[in-house]
Structures are given as structure tokens and as C-alpha cells.
Amino acid sequence: xxxxxxxxxxxxxxxxxxxxxxxxxxxxxxxxxxxxxxxxxxxxxxxxxxxxxxxxxxxxxxxxxxxxxxxxxxxxxxxxxxxxxxxxxxxxxxxxxxxxxxxxxxxxxxxxxxxxxxxxxxxxxxxxxxxxxxxxxxxxxxxxxxxxxxxxxxxxxxxxxxxxxxxxxxxxxxxxxxxxxxxxxxxxxxxxxxxxxxxxxxxxxxxxxxxxxxxxxxxxxxxxxxxxxxxxxxxxxxxxxxxx
Numbered sequence: 001x002x003x004x005x006x007x008x009x010x011x012x013x014x015x016x017x018x019x020x021x022x023x024x025x026x027x028x029x030x031x032x033x034x035x036x037x038x039x040x041x042x043x044x045x046x047x048x049x050x051x052x053x054x055x056x057x058x059x060x061x062x063x064x065x066x067x068x069x070x071x072x073x074x075x076x077x078x079x080x081x082x083x084x085x086x087x088x089x090x091x092x093x094x095x096x097x098x099x100x101x102x103x104x105x106x107x108x109x110x111x112x113x114x115x116x117x118x119x120x121x122x123x124x125x126x127x128x129x130x131x132x133x134x135x136x137x138x139x140x141x142x143x144x145x146x147x148x149x150x151x152x153x154x155x156x157x158x159x160x161x162x163x164x165x166x167x168x169x170x171x172x173x174x175x176x177x178x179x180x181x182x183x184x185x186x187x188x189x190x191x192x193x194x195x196x197x198x199x200x201x202x203x204x205x206x207x208x209x210x211x212x213x214x215x216x217x218x219x220x221x222x223x224x225x226x227x228x229x230x231x232x233x234x235x236x237x238x239x240x241x242x243x244x
Contacts, residue, residue, distance in 0.1 A: 012091035014054050019081060019088055022057050025069040027102055030109045032075045039141035040079040046139070049080065054089035056108065058101040064094075071101050072108040117153070125154025 032040075055073035060066055070077055071093070080088055093101075124140065128151060131139050137147040 012093055014051050014089050014091055016087055017090050019077060019086060022055065022068045022070050024074040024077065025071065025105065028074050028105055035143055036141045037075060037079060039138050040075060041083050042138045044080060044083050044085060049088050051089050054091050057090050057092045058096055059092035060094045062095050062097050071104045121150045121153035124150040
């Protein structure tokens with residue numbers, strides 16, 4: 001068996017331990033907004049603490065000195081304390097250099113993937129009867145505006161009776177997707193016929209006309225649906241530019 005085909009080394013085991021045994025590390029760059037924190041607390045109350053969501057803990061360093069710092073799961077630890085949980089699942093790693101502990105914090109936060117807006121909207125709409133409209137935002141960790149937008153996109157209905165994905169798609173008729181898709185780091189032309197443009201996951205150099213057109217769409221959508229407008233526009237641009 002070649003080295004590249006060797007089975008992955010399994011590290012650590014899940015233990016149920018007092019939360020007071022560990023504390024957050026001082027380097028964690030991850031920030032969680034209030035509505036996500038409330039959703040984590042809500043999840044503990046309704047779903048319990050799933051073992052797959054164990055805290056990853058730096059137990060000792062390479063000199064066998066105790067550290068007991070959370071590598072991954074700080075916000076779960078905070079939320080669990082908030083709701084009165086006194087012990088939870090942990091995986092402790094021993095004899096770990098500090099650099100490796102810090103690197104794991106970055107790796108485990110970064111390698112989460114991204115939502116495909118269209119698939120997410122369809123799934124959220126399917127689950128709305130099961131979760132309940134009133135609990136949807138806090139259960140999934142969305143804002144109210146994002147939940148409303150995803151339901152509208154998933155069911156094909158308009159938002160507040162004014163803006164829908166199809167409305168925005170209809171408004172781009174006559175604009176050349178290939179022109180919009182010419183992404184580049186080139187600065188805006190001196191004649192100001194082109195400008196840098198960013199919207200959702202898309203960035204590039206576009207004509208002034210396209211810039212003005214999508215700026216108006218963005219403004220109108222934000223006025224009608226708030227923060228959730230970004231979800232809709234991301235979906236629309238993916239459809240329009242045929243981004244898989």
C-alpha cells in the first residue's frame with residue numbers, strides 16, 4: 001500500500017468532562033453574531049449536545065505541561081455555560097506544540113464549505129412545516145430576513161409581495177452575462193467606462209451601465225427585504241452567470 005493510500009490516523013476519543021476543566025484560547029479569530037449564539041443555545045435546549053459537536057481541547061503541550069485550552073468549539077462552550085450545562089463531550093489532544101494547536105483552530109474553522117443558495121432555499125422551504133415558521137430563524141441560525149428570503153426563494157413566491165428571484169432575473173434581460181463575468185484585477189479605466197464591482201461572491205470589472213443597473217437592483221432589494229436580499233442576489237447571479 002502506497003503512503004498516499006494509508007488510512008488516516010485516528011486521534012483522540014470523546015470523553016464527558018466538566019466544562020470548568022477547560023477555557024477558551026486567547027488566539028481564536030472566529031467571531032459569532034448574537035443571533036447565531038442564540039441559535040446555539042436554542043440547539044442545546046431542543047437537540048441536546050450531539051457527540052459529533054464535541055469540544056476539541058489542547059490538553060498538554062510537547063513538554064507535557066497542562067494547557068486545557070479549547071482549540072475548536074469555544075462558542076459551544078460559552079452557550080452551554082449560558083444554559084446551565086456543567087459537563088459536555090470533549091476530545092483532548094496531548095503532547096501538542098502550540099503552533100499545531102493554533103493551526104488546528106484555523107483549519108477547523110475554515111474548512112466548513114459554503115451554502116449553495118438555491119439548494120439551501122429548497123431545503124429550508126421543505127423543512128418549514130416540520131420546524132415551524134416561528135422557530136425557523138433561531139433553529140437554523142438565520143436572521144428573520146434571511147429566513148423569509150430563503151422561504152420565498154424555495155417556494156417561488158415573492159417577498160413582501162414586491163421582489164422575487166424571478167423579478168430580479170427578469171430585470172437583467174438585455175445585459176450580456178459574458179461581459180459581466182469578465183472578472184479581473186485590472187483597475188478602472190481612465191475614461192471611467194469601466195468600474196470595479198462586487199456583489200455577493202462576484203467581483204470584477206464591469207461597464208458603468210451594468211454597475212448602475214445592479215446597484216439599483218441591490219438598493220431596491222435591500223430596501224424591501226433587508227439583509228436577506230444578499231441571499232437572493234447571490235442566487236440570482238449564480239443562475240444568470242450559470243455558476244455551478
